[in-house]
Amino acid sequence: MSDSYVTADGRTIGPVVMEMKNITLRFGGVEAIKDISFDIREGEIRAIIGPNGAGKSSMLNVISGFYVPQDGEVWYKGSRRPAMKPYQVAQQGIARTFQNIALFEGMSVLDNVMTGRLTHMKTGLFSQALWKGKAEAEEVANREVAEKIIDFLEIQAIRKTPVSRLPYGLKKRVELARALAAEPSILLLDEPMAGMNVEEKEDMSRFILDVNDEFGTTIALIEHDMGVVMDLSDRVVVMDYGKKIGDGTPSEVRNNQAVIDAYLGVAHD
Amino acid sequence: MNEQLAYTIEVFANGLMAGVLYALVALGFVLIYKASGIFNFAQGVMALFAAMTLVGIQNGQVPFAHLINSIFGTDIHYFGWTVHSAFAIILTVGVMVLLAVFVQRFVFRHLVGQEPIILFMATIGLAYFLEGMADLMWGSDIKTLNVCATEGACLPQGMNVWLEGTTYEALGYGFFIDNLDIVASIVAAFLVIGLVMFAQYTKQGRAMRAVADDHQAALSVGVSLNFIWILVWSLAGFVALVAGIMWGAKSGVQFSLSLIALKALPVLMLGGFTSIPGAIVGGLIIGVGEKMFEFLIGAPFLGGATENWFAYMLALVFLVFRPQGLFGEKIIERV
Numbered sequence: 117m118s119d120s121y122v123t124a125d126g127r128t129i130g131p132v133v134m135e136m137k138n139i140t141l142r143f144g145g146v147e148a149i150k151d152i153s154f155d156i157r158e159g160e161i162r163a164i165i166g167p168n169g170a171g172k173s174s175m176l177n178v179i180s181g182f183y184v185p186q187d188g189e190v191w192y193k194g195s196r197r198p199a200m201k202p203y204q205v206a207q208q209g210i211a212r213t214f215q216n217i218a219l220f221e222g223m224s225v226l227d228n229v230m231t232g233r234l235t236h237m238k239t240g241l242f243s244q245a246l247w248k249g250k251a252e253a254e255e256v257a258n259r260e261v262a263e264k265i266i267d268f269l270e271i272q273a274i275r276k277t278p279v280s281r282l283p284y285g286l287k288k289r290v291e292l293a294r295a296l297a298a299e300p301s302i303l304l305l306d307e308p309m310a311g312m313n314v315e316e317k318e319d320m321s322r323f324i325l326d327v328n329d330e331f332g333t334t335i336a337l338i339e340h341d342m343g344v345v346m347d348l349s350d351r352v353v354v355m356d357y358g359k360k361i362g363d364g365t366p367s368e369v370r371n372n373q374a375v376i377d378a379y380l381g382v383a384h385d
Numbered sequence: 386m387n388e389q390l391a392y393t394i395e396v397f398a399n400g401l402m403a404g405v406l407y408a409l410v411a412l413g414f415v416l417i418y419k420a421s422g423i424f425n426f427a428q429g430v431m432a433l434f435a436a437m438t439l440v441g442i443q444n445g446q447v448p449f450a451h452l453i454n455s456i457f458g459t460d461i462h463y464f465g466w467t468v469h470s471a472f473a474i475i476l477t478v479g480v481m482v483l484l485a486v487f488v489q490r491f492v493f494r495h496l497v498g499q500e501p502i503i504l505f506m507a508t509i510g511l512a513y514f515l516e517g518m519a520d521l522m523w524g525s526d527i528k529t530l531n532v533c534a535t536e537g538a539c540l541p542q543g544m545n546v547w548l549e550g551t552t553y554e555a556l557g558y559g560f561f562i563d564n565l566d567i568v569a570s571i572v573a574a575f576l577v578i579g580l581v582m583f584a585q586y587t588k589q590g591r592a593m594r595a596v597a598d599d600h601q602a603a604l605s606v607g608v609s610l611n612f613i614w615i616l617v618w619s620l621a622g623f624v625a626l627v628a629g630i631m632w633g634a635k636s637g638v639q640f641s642l643s644l645i646a647l648k649a650l651p652v653l654m655l656g657g658f659t660s661i662p663g664a665i666v667g668g669l670i671i672g673v674g675e676k677m678f679e680f681l682i683g684a685p686f687l688g689g690a691t692e693n694w695f696a697y698m699l700a701l702v703f704l705v706f707r708p709q710g711l712f713g714e715k716i717i718e719r720v
Contacts (some may be wrong), residue, residue: 232606
């Protein structure tokens with residue numbers, strides 16, 4: 117596959133890790149995604165933007181295996197990915213968050229983050245139950261990763277708090293922590309800033325940039341707040357009514373006439 | 386020592402033992418309810434089915450003998466061999482796992498995301514199906530379950546006699562305690578410790594708790610819902626087998642065994658539907674409560690036979706004053 121690549125903004129990003137080829141997704145007679153192709157490169161922050169109902173969330177669900185497209189191919193790490201269940205996609209190293217937050221409400225923050233490590237637990241059932249040998253070492257290692265991420269996202273103070281008691285903004289952060297705990301090759305964020313106030317949005321933007329910077333995590337995110345996305349991302353895909361209408365760096369996209377029309381509306385003669 | 390006091394202690398102890406058996410059945414309910422939100426009406430019938438399968442395998446009975454005989458005009462009932470208890474138990478566990486796969490594949494996989502009442506109705510259907518299946522496979526006659534079915538097939542020799550029950554001399558009084566009840570208590574204790582360790586420390590246990598909490602989130606961290614549900618039904622089948630062995634050894638393997646599931650309902654109301662410790666404590670309270678009530682109030686003042694309704698009355702009181710049970714999660718809904 118292709119090697120590293122320099123964007124028009126002058127930032128160097130890695131080779132292609134995932135490629136969507138001619139994806140089409142239908143619900144009955146409605147085409148939610150129409151023949152869309154784009155790629156995600158290692159170490160970049162890739163945004164998918166568009167007005168409401170553009171098909172952004174559907175696209176994310178295709179990547180994470182929650183939807184199976186009728187047409188098109190998903191290529192991951194150089195080979196074509198067969199149709200997969202969402203849990204299999206997660207086991208391949210693609211972690212995600214949800215627009216409407218899907219946390220384990222009954223568990224503490226730490227336990228939630230630890231579930232992110234499930235795909236990294238390899239020792240046998242009995243040694244785990246008895247807490248012996250390798251299982252203990254593995255548990256300690258997993259716990260260290262979880263604690264590091266909890267520190268990083270500044271949620272140490274609420275480690276033991278049941279998630280159901282947390283306010284919305286913190287829940288979003290815990291969900292990010294759980295996804296990060298899987299040490300994913302690609303991190304998918306579904307509207308990470310939806311419903312947040314300005315201050316929370318700034319915090320979340322900072323965390324996303326820090327995660328990308330510190331761990332080199334490849335991030336694909338959906339957002340419909342244009343301003344936030346332009347500041348964050350390396351490259352942007354713009355969708356409207358299920359079609360791709362733009363793809364490039366934020367400055368390229370900003371000057372794209374089709375994108376401007378989609379966002380500001382266009383006069384019909 | 387006061388004779389009356391000693392007798393009271395004996396009644397209390399026997400109540401505790403009976404409570405352990407109630408707790409065993411209730412445990413099966415809690416497991417499935419916690420992991421899938423399904424109230425499994427078929428739990429009692431699963432215990433019956435497991436016990437009948439165990440006896441059938443032990444005695445070398447031919448499954449579906451009546452069906453085969455009436456179709457082919459043959460007259461076979463037994464293979465003519467007996468199977469060692471330990472081996473028969475392993476085989477029965479295998480059958481219960483197969484049942485779990487079957488239930489998941491053909492019933493609940495098609496009902497994902499349905500209302501709880503629909504899932505509940507499905508388990509009622511499952512209960513009748515299983516009852517019919519047990520009848521068809523092993524016949525409807527009452528069977529005796531000895532963990533040592535035949536000479537030589539027994540784990541330690543002479544355990545049969547020991548299990549009959551003995552009188553313990555203590556404090557100058559002979560306490561009569563069924564040894565089987567003691568065995569049941571020890572088995573139940575190990576079972577509970579095992580289940581708790583499984584749920585708390587293993588990857589599958591964590592995944593199970595995750596699935597119970599949120600399906601979508603569980604998928605996103607790489608947990609297969611199908612696998613976990615099969616696992617949960619297998620575990621419930623295993624608990625049903627243990628309960629079936631204990632009840633079967635105590636009162637014979639017969640179809641009324643499925644009715645003990647009804648006694649598990651007040652246990653669950655008391656302990657809370659979502660709590661493993663709740664199932665145990667609830668079972669013990671009901672067991673001791675109904676024996677002591679019968680002994681102290683029922684027999685002298687109410688003409689006896691209070692054991693039949695005491696548990697339900699207690700459950701009713703709990704429903705009025707503490708609907709979530711002793712250990713259950715409090716349900717708060719925002720308006």
